[in-house]
């Protein structure tokens with residue numbers, strides 16, 4: 813079964829929607845228990861960053877088929893201001909807002925794969941994957 817959906821992110825309600833859709837897709841893929849919470853939390857964090865720093869963007873959620881276990885791909889992208897120093901932004905406690913600066917490093921720890929591409933003035937794309945554990 814091919815599962816892919818894109819959620820436009822422009823309000824707090826959209827963050828809730830992305831979180832719920834992500835959790836539902838993760839359940840269909842075969843995740844359970846604390847993995848569902850981890851995936852929903854990571855989606856919330858990147859969606860919240862879109863609202864805070866770029867105002868709008870989108871979250872793409874996709875099933876990834878990989879033998880012997882499937883996984884979920886979460887992509888958060890925006891055309892916002894971009895991140896000038898990615899290693900700095902990935903440090904625990906670094907924030908240019910009023911947050912704790914734990915969102916991105918937390919996502920990296922929670923998910924199995926994590927990548928950021930960003931260009932100042934062009935935008936940011938965060939890609940994360942998690943595999944169903946055996």
Ligand SMILES: Nc1ncnc2c1ncn2[C@@H]1O[C@H](COP(=O)(O)OP(=O)(O)OP(=O)(O)O)[C@@H](O)[C@H]1O
Pocket residue numbers: 857861862864865866890892893894895901902906907908909910911912913914915916917936
């Ligand atoms: N989509 C984005 N566009 C531009 N800058 C971003 C984006 N996401 C993160 N950043 C930058 O990276 C920094 C670190 O992000 P992170 O999510 O870790 O912390 P935060 O959002 O500031 O705080 P917290 O997530 O703990 O509430 C942000 O303060 C901001 O400077």
Ligand SMILES: [Mg+2]
Pocket residue numbers: 857860861911914915916
């Ligand atoms: Mg954040």
